[in-house]
Amino acid sequence: MSNDTRMNIQLGEREIILIGTAHVSKDSIDEVSQVIRDSAPDMVCVELDEGRYTSMTEKENWEKLNVVKVFREGKGFLLIANLVLSSFQRRLGQELGVKPGEEMREAVEVAKELGIPYSLCDREVQITLRRAWGFCNFWSKCKLLASLLSSAFTTEKMSPEEIENLKNRSELDGMMTELAEYLPSVKGTLIDERDRYLAAKIWAAGGKKSVAVIGAGHMGGVKQHLEKIAAGEEGQDVSALNQIPPRSFLSKAAGWIIPLLIVALIVAGFFRAGAGVSLAMLLRWVLLNGSLAALGTLLALGHPLSILVSFLGAPIATINPFIAVGLLSGVTEATMRKPRVVDAQNISDDITSLRGIYRNRITKALLVFFLSSLGGAIGNFISIPSLAALLVK
Structure with missing residues (x-):
């Protein structure tokens, strides 16, 4: 021994x-x-x-x-x-x-x-x-x-x-x-x-x-x-x-910083350059945020309705941090393509390969949740300098 x-x-x-x-x-x-x-x-x-x-x-x-x-x-x-x-x-x-x-x-x-x-x-x-x-x-x-x-x-x-x-x-x-x-x-x-x-x-x-x-x-x-x-x-x-450690003040505030910053930029655009610029800023943010969230769902091979929900839901989720775009798209995917018993039975094997993850409806719903969330987050980060560029023109 x-x-x-x-x-x-x-x-x-x-x-x-x-x-x-x-x-x-x-x-x-x-x-x-x-x-x-x-x-x-x-x-x-x-x-x-x-x-x-x-x-x-x-x-x-x-x-x-x-x-x-x-x-x-x-x-x-x-x-x-x-x-x-x-x-x-x-x-x-x-x-x-x-x-x-x-x-x-x-x-x-x-x-x-x-x-x-x-x-x-x-x-x-x-x-x-x-x-x-x-x-x-x-x-x-x-x-x-x-x-x-x-x-x-x-x-x-x-x-x-x-x-x-x-x-x-x-x-x-x-x-x-x-x-x-x-x-x-x-x-x-x-x-x-x-x-x-x-x-x-x-x-x-x-x-x-x-x-x-x-x-x-x-x-x-x-x-x-x-x-x-x-x-x-x-x-x-x-x-x-x-015990789960309580979230710090900065962590709690982080969920509000980006939406407040985006809203502030759009409002500043209205007062600085008029409704036209403000509307252009709003459309640019919606397109960037929604498109990248939808792209994430598309990369996960999500249901067409899940892709649409990702696009429309990402801006709403940004303004209301209590709602996550991944929640909306993930629930839609799991509803439109309900996990089967075979998915539950095979999940332990399917998670060991990319092909299995895409084939299994449980892991695919999780992939939709993750990639739509990631896409929406990237869209928000990209949109901030993009909106600021419109403001200073």
């Missing part, structure tokens, strides 16, 4: 065995099963939350997805991020014939088989993503989106040996250092916070002898936090890590 993937920690009368895994590794699955059977613990902890475990064990889970409801609740980008992250892991898993997170599922199945209590110790993924997004500034959000999109469509392949090397501590240290330098706020939320959260939940699960199955990247951090908890240097209350 590799010392790099297993730690036996003695904390007073409690023994905790940490197993570090790669989430698409066949060896990790075998190791998890063997350690639990050989060590006979009285508690098994896994790095899963209730939502992810349900999605892994209930095939019909995706069939319950209401895309229109997702858009109306403002969770479109959250669902896209979830799908992109699972797409990357699933593509690696397909190359190796292993489903992402199968070692976690194996731990639960073995625990059930042996009659051992188990605990799902990870934080809900939606909370993790929303905290990561909330702590990012504008530039970091752009980098995060670029990173997510590049990982979704990358064609780079990893060999089984490279996957197994993900469990090597020196390799992981280098990866975490690189992530910290690229996006320190995201690294803090995805890694550091979850180290503490996992450790607290593992400790709270109890058991004189327990096995905890976690990603190899969490091994060192979880061990340190467990030792601090056992020594009384750190509390077990991690409720603060479940």
Whole structure:
């Protein structure tokens, strides 16, 4: 058994065995099963939350997805991020014939088989993503989106040996250092916070002898936090890590700055050069904003009515930040091309290829939502200097 993937920690009368895994590794699955059977613990902890475990064990889970409801609740980008992250892991898993997170599922199945209590110790993924997004500034959000999109469509392949090397501590240290330098706020939320959260939940699960199955990247951090908890240097209350950071004043105001600036330019055009110039400015903005939103929907191969709604809805959405053009176009797409049961059943496979994303009505509606939003935003940024140019003529 590799010392790099297993730690036996003695904390007073409690023994905790940490197993570090790669989430698409066949060896990790075998190791998890063997350690639990050989060590006979009285508690098994896994790095899963209730939502992810349900999605892994209930095939019909995706069939319950209401895309229109997702858009109306403002969770479109959250669902896209979830799908992109699972797409990357699933593509690696397909190359190796292993489903992402199968070692976690194996731990639960073995625990059930042996009659051992188990605990799902990870934080809900939606909370993790929303905290990561909330702590990012504008530039970091752009980098995060670029990173997510590049990982979704990358064609780079990893060999089984490279996957197994993900469990090597020196390799992981280098990866975490690189992530910290690229996006320190995201690294803090995805890694550091979850180290503490996992450790607290593992400790709270109890058991004189327990096995905890976690990603190899969490091994060192979880061990340190467990030792601090056992020594009384750190509390077990991690409720603060479940709270979504409030939006800053600047973030709240940002949604109003662009529409107010556009309206101010058009009004200034009226007082400075008359109704004709003001009308020309209004038409130019509507064309730029609406056309690029419609172009985004067209690139997503959206329904003709979705394209029309994007064009007409983008200016309305700009003036009223409480309404997003992506919401209007996404709901229209999901209404005109209602997702089928087969789309829900195949979504896990379809998200691994561009062709599958366009074929699947759920992911296509999300693509319409994203690209129309992006197009409308670009249209607004372009229109500001364009309107200012008309004003100074």
